[in-house]
Amino acid sequence: MNSSRNSLVRRAGGSRGAPDPHPEPEEAGFLSLTPERARVLVLVAGRPTTYALTAIIVLVLATLLTSGSNLAGTSGAIAAGWLGTHQVLLVIGKTSLGLLPLLPTALVVWLAGRECARAVEPDCTRADLGWIVGAALAGPLxxxxxxxxxxxxxxxIVAxxxxxxxxxxxxxxxxxxxxAVGGIATSSRRQVFELLRLPGWAISGMYGAGRAMLRLLGCATALIVISLLVHIPRLGDTYHGAGNAAGVIGLTLLSLAxxxxxxxLAVGVLVGSSAQIGVASFGVFSVVGGxxxxxxxxxxxxxxPAAGWWPVLLLIPAAVGxxxxxxxARGSTDRIGAPWATLCSAGLATVGLALLGAIGGGELGTFGRIGLDLPIFLLVTFAWLAIPGYVGLAFARWFLVPVGTAPGDYADPYDEYDYYDDEYADDEYADDDYADDEYTDDNYADNRDYFEDDYADYDGPDLEVELDGELVEEQTSINTVRTPDPIITPDIVDAEVVEADLPESDRVDGR
Incomplete structure (x- = not known):
């Protein structure tokens, strides 16, 4: 048999062959900006800022009008309100105001994060994410x-x-x-996990830290509500100096902020540390007045004075741990001998709460510093989350979830990308299409005979068969027919056969 060329050209970056009929879209450059993207970025930059400024202006005007003050310092008050909302230290006269409310800060951060999450598309590129982060920073700055x-x-004009x-x-x-980073991570956790490629225990530790922080903050909130209910007479005394309804509303809004x-501060009390208000301090072991x-x-x-039963409150952080x-234990592959996710969770939760304590504290005029004793708070918080956390892990490994049991949702977020395990490992693929009679060894033998019988005597010009294919990473249909020729792999689609001109007498009909 004369040499007949049967060339298979797979399209790839830098490969030779005919132009690809289905080229993959190139990632848009960072400087390219479509009108649709520009509209989304304007919303990211302007909407949270507009909401925050509107609320600040309304509160400032309401305060000035109800207090009977003139409007000469309105612009300065609005500027101070914006800066104070973002935890910028303010000095009014000779009074330093470093203790700023956390509630407005949390609201503006939540608004900005939600807007960034809305702007993220499923097929966002790194350039798109960079535009979103830049827009989220540009407006507020x-x-x-x-x-x-x-x-x-x-x-x-004003002090x-x-x-x-x-x-x-x-x-x-x-x-x-x-x-911005939180909003993007919330909206596209898959892309973030793929980009970071963190180990499974680190991701489980991140989720565990978030749950631990929320539980401690929730217990501290419940403790404050109970304490307010117990001290209702004192609560009423603080409203006596309000004067009128506007004063009552102002004090209520200030308390909520x-x-x-x-x-x-209550979290610090729960874990056994102490909270400081100037020269006064309070904890589960002692209370110093001031x-x-x-x-x-x-x-x-x-x-x-501290009651004798107050140390019982230390059971709360122990239970959280x-x-x-x-x-x-249910959501990670931690073993008793290697509790990496447990330690990571305790460490991240401790750092997060310490940051909240540092931001939520500060100087307040003549009262002095208000905040947590951070060195002791760091030590006791990590201890309460790590040691009881290890006890819970060991108990679960011994009695509830032995090592080797399939972990929960937070064990390895990359499992959802395991296409072979999740989609292509079903029994139907082994029993249905690929085990039919048409793909038996006899049919493969017939196919080989087809080439040997029909082309054995061909003596014309070389037949050049060029097959342009596109390599795809994901099989889109379970009924895709695989080419019986062993030289053609099943991941090549959109094939095109190009035949050279043959003599009229020797043209192969339909082949």
Whole structure:
């Protein structure tokens, strides 16, 4: 048999052959900006900023009008409200206001994160994600620059000292960077996990840290509510100096704004550390009296000597640690000898709560510093989450979830990308299409005979068969027919056969 060329050309980057009829779309460059993308980015940059500024303006105007003050310092008050919402240190006259409410900060971060999550598409590229992060930072930083200039001009009218410019941009940029990254990670966890390629125990530890933080914050909130109910007479006394309905509403809003700050202090009390309000301090073992702000929320702070049963509250963080260990035993591959997810969860939760404690504390005028004793808080929080967490893990491994049992949802998020395990390992593939009679060895033999019998005597010009195929990574149908020729692999589709001109007498009909 004369040499007949049967060439198979697989399309790939830099491969030779005919042009690919189905080229893959190239990733758009970072500088390319379509009108649709521009509209989404404008919303990311402007919508959270607009909502925050609108709320600040309404509150400032309502406060000035109800208090009977003139509107000369309105612009300075609005600028101070924007900067204070983003935890920028303010100095009014000679009073330093470093203890700023966490609730407005949490709201603006949540708004920005939600807007970034909405802007993420399933097929977003790295350039798209970069545009989203840039837009999330651009709008707030622009407003911050304007507010800094306004505060500089208003310092001659109101007793507001211009804040540190670098610190202001750092606080605003850091908060919105956290919001953007959190929103993107929430919307496209698959892409983030694939990009980071973290080990399974680290991802399980991240989820465990989030659950531990939420549980401790929830228990601290319940403790504050119970304490307020117990001290209702003190709560009523704080409203006596309000004067009118506007004063009552103002004190109530101020208490709600500072509620997350007190919740963080209550977490420190629960884990056995102490919370400080100037010279006063309180914990489960001792209470030191001192002057405290006359705010309704402070009625929840104990004033008398520590009761003998208060150390029982330490069972709460212990229970949170045990629950975390049980969850990680069900959702990770941790062993008793290698509790990496448990330690990671305890460490991340401790760092997160310590950051909240650092942000939620600060100087408050003549009262002094308000906040947690951070060194002790770090040690006891990690101990309460790690040691009982290991106990819960060991108990679960011995009695509930032995090692080797299939982990839960948080064990390995990459499992959902395992196409062979999840989609192509079903029994139907082994029993249905690929085991039919048409693919038996006899038919393969017939196919070989077809080539030998029909082309054995062909003496014309070389027949060049060029097959252009596109390599795909995912099989889209379970009924795709596999080519019987062993030289053609099943992952090549959209094939095109190109035949050279043959003599009329020797043209192969239909072949």
């Amino acid at each position: 622009l407003v911050t620059a304007i507010c800094l200039a306004v505060a500089e001009d208003a310092s001659g 507001l000292q211009p804040p540190n410019t670098l610190a202001a941009f750092a606080w605003v940029g850091g908060l919105y960077l956290v919001a 500072y509620l997350p700050n007190l919740v963080v 002057p405290i702000p006359a705010v309704p929320l402070i009625a929840a702070v104990p004033t008398g 045990v629950l975390g260990g049980l969850d990680l």
